Amino acid sequence: MTRTHQARPAITEAGLEGWWTRAASRWTQSPRVPAALKSRRAAGRATKNLMVGAVRSPFRFLRAVVRGFAVAVRWWRSWVRVADYRQAAEASEKLADKFRDIRELTLFRWKVTGATGAGTGVALSVLDLVCGHQVLWLAGGVAAAGLAVLGRRNDGSPGRKAVLAGPRALTWTMDPQVLVDAFRDAKLIGKDEALRLVERTTRQGDGWAVVVDLPATRKATDVVKNREALASALAVDEVQLIVERVRGRGGHAGRVALWVADDDPYGAAPQRTPLLSAQRWDAWRPVPFGRDARQRQVELPLVWTSLLVGAIPRQGKTFAARLAVAGLVLDPHTRLYVADFKAGKDWYASGQVAHRFMSGDEPEHVLALVDWLVELVGEVQGRYRRMQALDDEVCPESKITPDMSRDPRLDMPVTAIVIDEVQVPLEDRTALEIQGKRIAAGEYVGELLTWLARKGPAAGIVLVLATQRPDSRTIPSGLRAVLGSRFALRVMDWRDSNIVLGEQMNTRGYDSSRLLASHKGVGILRPDGDGTSDPDVLATTVRTYYMPNEDWRVICRRGRALRQAEGTLTGNAAGHATLPVFDRATAARVVGTMAERTAEPELPEPLASVVAYLGKDLQPGGRDFVPTAELVAELDAEATAFGLQMGELGCKPRRDRVTTEMGVRQVRGYLVAEIREAVTRYRTHPAVDAEGDR
């Protein structure tokens, strides 16, 4: 009889690996396993914390004993003076009547104190004689331990709170409790909530860094938003405090990384641009733009996006725009159109590399710009047509690639159109006749730029616009909406900051009107979400590299030499005063003119923000009434100015009943119908209201 041997299933390598992965994942996810045992890094950190704790423990014990002693003395003093009885008598103005009682009680308590002291002394002496000195040591130890428990730093522990706690700025690095207090004072966590220290305070660069976890349900974005309150609680200037969310692996919605600079991080001398030492650059590589407060380099991608720089005069707008363009100058395969409406020396050197260059602020310059833009519209259309005909290997999508941009046979170089003081052409009222219709040159420039910003990036067109007047009237909202990257240096108020950086950015903690006038070249950069190395970072405060005229001239000379060597020097730089090849009629058809469009005129502030906030509520069937307090809070507006501006726009506040959590209340607010009427009135007669708005 033969027996068949059934082989026991062998534990395969893959099976073993699967089992191991499951066990490891269960271990790391189990709430019962202490966090310190879940990873090598956490264990290392825990060991380090333990060692630091062990070294510091004698000092902490001593401090607790001293604090406990003070607490005990204070308690005894108040007891022996019968403080509670005395206060009650004082409060009821019966101190004179009760004086005898209080005095007797005080004397009695002094006697009790004396008797207890003497009794303890005698008992200890006897025990010392009988059992030896160890009794004294033991009694001392027990008393110290008792005092340490009494004086330990716990929430709600007794003890006097120092009125002047000294400079909080650095104490938090020594004592995490100060940090917790600061979060509480800034109302970022509740009275009974605490923080969890993820990484203990360490020295990083010229400041201190710490990572904390907020209590459950508290959001890191709120800390970023209320950075100023936290800076005040920590007694530092808000420019010194950097608050970031920790995201991705190792981060979550309640984890915050703080970094506090020792000093004003933008107070030191500015650094020169590293592009000065670059012999050439690739336009597809992000340009080194500046450094953040922690001295980390901030880079700005330019291809496939566009840039808007806005600021009040003399804050470093032109310098910032030139920095962005410098990377393109150093790439010989890049074509440049430079229109300098500032009409100064700042852009002059780029004439030697630019395909088209002009400097001036007359209507003739605006008309020349119109011709350039029309030419570029035709160029973009031509590129899309030619891309359709290319095979998938050369052009996989309807998007220009690095190879395509460098191939002279395809003739699709990365083309940048740089306009400094773009408000000059946008506000120009010279009449143009397009397809039999009269239109202001400024409006037409706005239309063309909007079209180019929308359609151009994929075809390799990069827009770099700088403006001294970032208000809603100058830069049409349609154009703003399609400009991918924004850089706001100091502006007048939060509205202007929002116009450059985007709606509601001030409520998220990014307001460039808060920057200091002395911080030249410091601004808030909101890069295009697609191109940044860290898409989670919404915006960063950056100090741009310093590139004075002499450095700019060096870079432009180098760009010219590179183009000469590659044979790519064209147009103005090559000495050809060629006129743009364009067809205005086609461009008008492509872009559509203002008259043909149904686009409505821009609304003035704060009406535009109110309309944006109300959204669907503005339509029939929506709300009838909106409280002023709600609008002021949501739009972060100053109440008096808001009321005045709304009044000028024909919206008068009234009283109405609204249902709140506390019941029905009478509040001031606006009738939505009246807001709707103001919008219609403004859109029908914008000029009349515009005057009123000024």
Ligand SMILES: Nc1ncnc2c1ncn2[C@@H]1O[C@H](COP(=O)(O)OP(=O)(O)OP(=O)(O)O)[C@@H](O)[C@H]1O
């Ligand atoms: N990164 C920087 N670091 C230090 N200083 C800077 C920096 N960038 C610009 N500045 C200083 O700011 C001054 C103004 O710069 P810029 O000419 O770019 O301002 P602007 O905003 O374009 O002014 P305007 O609106 O008058 O044209 C410069 O002369 C320069 O000294």
